[in-house]
Amino acid sequence: MKPTEFFPQSLVKATSYLKAEASQILLGKVDDTKYNARIAECRKCEHLKETEEDEIGFCGRCGCGTNPRARLTVKARMPKATCPLSKWGEQKETSDG
Numbered sequence: 001m002k003p004t005e006f007f008p009q010s011l012v013k014a015t016s017y018l019k020a021e022a023s024q025i026l027l028g029k030v031d032d033t034k035y036n037a038r039i040a041e042c043r044k045c046e047h048l049k050e051t052e053e054d055e056i057g058f059c060g061r062c063g064c065g066t067n068p069r070a071r072l073t074v075k076a077r078m079p080k081a082t083c084p085l086s087k088w089g090e091q092k093e094t095s096d097g
Helices: 003-027 032-044
Strands: none
Touching: none
């Protein structure tokens, strides 16, 4: 991957992360129904990898859950968090989203 291709994607990921974190501060955590639905999608995903550090694991495709703040048990509680593979029913984050 060329540096010019990496930077825009990194910027999109950083923007998405900041929106998700801010949403939890401003709106609070999602309710248990939404959280459980998100976690259920993660558990049945073919890309889920088990780990001892987290009860759910991490996404082997996009890497969600490999960072302590992006663990699936944390991320699934953030109102504006989305699954980069669109498994949670929300639209994938874009640079103008």
